[in-house]
Amino acid sequence: DAKTTQPTSMDCAEGRAANLPCNHSTISGNEYVYWYRQIHSQGPQYIIHGLKNNETNEMASLIITEDRKSSTLILPHATLRDTAVYYCIVRVRDDKIIFGKGTRLHILP
């Protein structure tokens, strides 16, 4: 199973870009990288996903390295409402979707 590694926590000043890294060095060629976030006591919210090209939507941008062994989620202008735990996951072949411990992002006023 492809596994991911994320920093335990990060801080970012309000209004600045938040860059959240994720390592997935054992990822296979056709496995997607997904990002979710979870605000306290709620179900995780889908943010973005990608295979090998960079992706952007209304919430964030996803930058995947050329060798696909790591990626970065970018929140371009962080607000206090972006304070949450962010999960990077890789989907494996048999639909067994495993979450790690994620990164706790603190947005500082």
Place this chain on the structure above:
Amino acid sequence: DGGITQSPKYLFRKEGQNVTLSCEQNLNHDAMYWYRQDPGQGLRLIYYSQIVNDFQKGDIAEGYSVSREKKESFPLTVTSAQKNPTAFYLCASTTRGIGNQPQHFGDGTRLSIL
């Protein structure tokens, strides 16, 4: 609106009692999942099902049981064999295969022991 409904939102269990958590989806998804979350921790996979009448154990299946008699329903039973059941339980669903569809999550059920 399509989505996943978990009920109840809060549930209390007495020692030695089995309880069943409900999860219903109207997204026409084949794959459904149950996760457990303890305070300050990530999500741990309990069981998942890729198709009706079939399911697989996740990483922490002991003390839990599931059924998948209908595509839209995937109830989780927390049995008396689960010695530490107090946690936040999340249900999710998605399409099958590696394809590029994300998981959808319910709002969770918080289970506590009386």
